[in-house]
Amino acid sequence: FCQVSFLHYKQLRVSILPANLIILSATYLPACTVNTDHPDQLSARYPTFYLNAVISSNATCGDPEPEVYCKLVEHVPGRPIKNPHCARCDANSVLPQERHPITNAIDGTNHWWQSPSIKNGRQFHWITITLDLKQIFQVAYIIIKAANSPRPGNWILERSLDGLTFDPWQYYAITDSECLSRYNVTPKLGPPTYKNDTEVICTSYYSRINPLEDGEIHTSLINGRPGADDLTSELLNFTSARYIRLKLQRIRTLNADLMTLSARDPRDIDPIVTRRYYYSIKDISVGGMCICYGHAQSCPLDPCLCEHNTCGESCNQCCPGYHQQPWQPGTISAGNTCEKCNCHNKATDCFYNQTVADLRLSLNIQGVRQGGGVCIACQQNTAGINCETCTDGYYRPAEVHTSTANIQRQRALTEHACVCSDVPAGQCVCKTGFAGLRCDRCAFGYRDFPQCVRCECSLPGSINTDPCSPCICKACGCNQSGSLTESCDEMGRCQCEEGIAGDKCNRCSRGYYGFLSNGCTVISLTSDWLIHFPPSMHL
């Protein structure tokens, strides 16, 4: 049950190191019970992955010259530091413990990256670390673990799609007031919260001096935002990144040393103080999903292993034959599975048409008129939006049901005589002029099968009972005094003089009276005797 909602989020590029796989499984298992925004449980909701990415920094301890550094321990100012836990770093050392390259930050072990201390100069407050994920991901969270130093003080977490333009994801400052003074961002007090899906906050929560080592920084980019449960397009865009950059801008120092360090060049200060100030990162974990629009379970480098009947490099479209509904990105609450078109197994592809959907012309796979799938290239002499009917000249045998029909439609005996219809099955619906179960003869009044042309003989005008038999015309019988000629039309209607009516021109038209040899007389509307005519008298 829990796995279902989890399936959209994938494991990106899991390291092959056993240590990482243990971390991975540890974060996978609680997924079923965790529904919280607490940063400690970020990794529970989204699988952690260690990146096989490329990481770089512009400064490293012991590069180019070996140097001695000491761990920061609490002490009383003015008194000598007892047991100063010092060590040597040398980027070119043969001893692994003396080398602290930036690759240690993503190696999945306890080896760490370390920067030169500010004993070497003030410029070592400003160090940039860039992580190239090698493809665009939707980053859900980033967890950074410090090693033998406090966490960075002031710094900016940035993201980029192209490696050229970077946008801030989050600001971190030693104090809330520095959020405003350095980054011009109103500080978030306490544990980070997010008002909207794209809010870039500034927090001092993770820049505290304690713990002096092994501190962690949890940055959530999805959890805690309004669109977290049902990813909005804004949040999808906001979390998309190929490059992640840490712009470190100020090492966290003991308050007791703040005055000394800010007033003087670090190179003029006793190295006992300055060699304790450097950055260290043991581990950077990035969790997220590949850009498969929530339609892939696994997330190899490329392409996405699409599910939910989606296809395309990024699962960004429905697969052929699955266009009953328009494509949508998958979300946690809805898989938005692409729906198969109902082509009655007569077509392999279809397309979505909104008009067809609006008019409810398309049957879905459940036989309900819902969706806009239109089948393409119906096979086996079938036709129609759902391949539910047949092409002209073919009919569906009575024993074959539309929904299960896998038998070829049968050809009518006379091609093009039969118009396909499914009601009733097995019966051709014949074109005009044709008749019979298979439209294999001419209809009454038509002759010369298979042409079936209309017969000329008019039944009202002839004594025939079959229009296709030779015509024997009826006499016109026109009234001599009422008609213009002796001939009549094919229906036996004579041509009457003015004021005369009737097929045989033997009575007066309406408005005339007195049928005589010289015709009918028009009724005078002023004649008041008109109303005395017996009603039975026809005018």
Ligand SMILES: [Ca+2]
């Ligand atoms: Ca490490």
